Amino acid sequence: MSTIRIEQVVGPFNLGEGPHWVEEDQALVFVDAWKGNIHRYFSSTKRHQVLHVEDVGTGPTTTIIIPVEGLTDHYVITIGRSIAVIEWKPSDPDQHSVKPKVLLHFDAHSPINYFNDGKCDAKGRLWAGIIREREPDIIDLHKGALYRIDPDLKTTTCTDKISISNGLTWSIDLTLFYYNDSYAGSVYVFDYNHETGEIKNRRVLLDYKTQGWGKDTPDGMTIDTDGNLWVANFYGQKVICIDPKEGRVVRTVAMPCKNITSVCWGGPNYDVLYVTSAQKGLSAEELKAQPEAGATFAITGLGVRGQPSPKFKADLNVLKAKMAEGGK
DSSP states (O other), X not given: OOOOEEEEEEOOOSBEEEEEEEGGGTEEEEEEGGXXXXXXXXXXXXXXXXEEEOOOSSOSOEEEEEEBTTSTTEEEEEETTEEEEEEOOTTOTTOOEEOOEEEEEOOTTOTTXXXXXXXXXXXXXXXXXXXXXXXXXXXOTTOEEEEEEOTTOOEEEEEEEESSEEEEEEOTTSSEEEEEETTTTEEEXXXXXXXXXXXXXXXXXXXXXXXXXTTOEEEEEEEOTTSOEEXXXXXXXXXXXXXXXXXXXXXXXXXXXXXXXXXXXXXXXXXXXXXXXXXXXXXXXXXXXXXXXXXXXXXXXXXXXXXXXXXXXXXXXXXXHXXXXXXX
16 A cells, blocks of 8 residues: 655635646645635646635635636625626736626625535535524524525425534545534435435434544535545545445544644545645644644545536526626
8 A cells, every 4th residue: 555645735824625637737726714815826836826705795714725617717605695607817916806706695694604625516506504593603593404506506405404514525425425424423424315415314324422632623624536525624634535334444544733623635646635724723732732734734645536526507697697696
């Protein structure tokens, strides 16, 4: 077996999140969520770009960035309680900020709510979950929800009673949907209808409270081509691999810092596991002891690989019309 190597590739940042490998650019995009910044790292040249996302009035937190199918250099993002689109060209060295074109607003009744993790399924539908806050930094427990945004931009609430909506992925055969609630310490599994996007029969796949890990929290998640789940452990200083058939941890990769936030596969052969992390939540003493906290890492030598992450496959006529409106 190859030797596992963990390399810091860029950073550190306050709260790295939402990594997504863009195949045509051979680049990793991700966010520094609470700073409202998005990043692009080109693996072959080590070039690193930063773009600040201007607040649209629903909060500055930017948590995901996913390419739009059929619109070169366009990305769907979350910003606060909104879903929006930005244009970001790799060839433009002078672009330092962007004003998003808002597609959809959510939760107008609660202005401090915000989107957390999100991904697209194999049909290009966007799935993203909202965290509801009673007041800043105090989660309104069991009040969050997971939404699906279809190509025509119609929205569906897929599940509710979630506290901290987080990592999500689908089984290789597209019959199961996996989803994390960080506060509950649970990795859930649902039955999934790929044609309709319906999920049902939520049950616990792995309960962190039974693992003896203390404050470890399931965060971002991805899947490999063997069907095993890779989960970032916030507070836990590790990435774990779960065999979902058996509902147990089969591998653990120790990381150089405590707060590990998310994971995705990338590289030319999708055999590099990119891992984001956070400085957020660490004391001054912990930051001194963990100089790599908040960095983005590349793990090689795992002996497994993933597959390309789907883009957002919106109906381009609907999308362009909404972009022309500016989301108003």
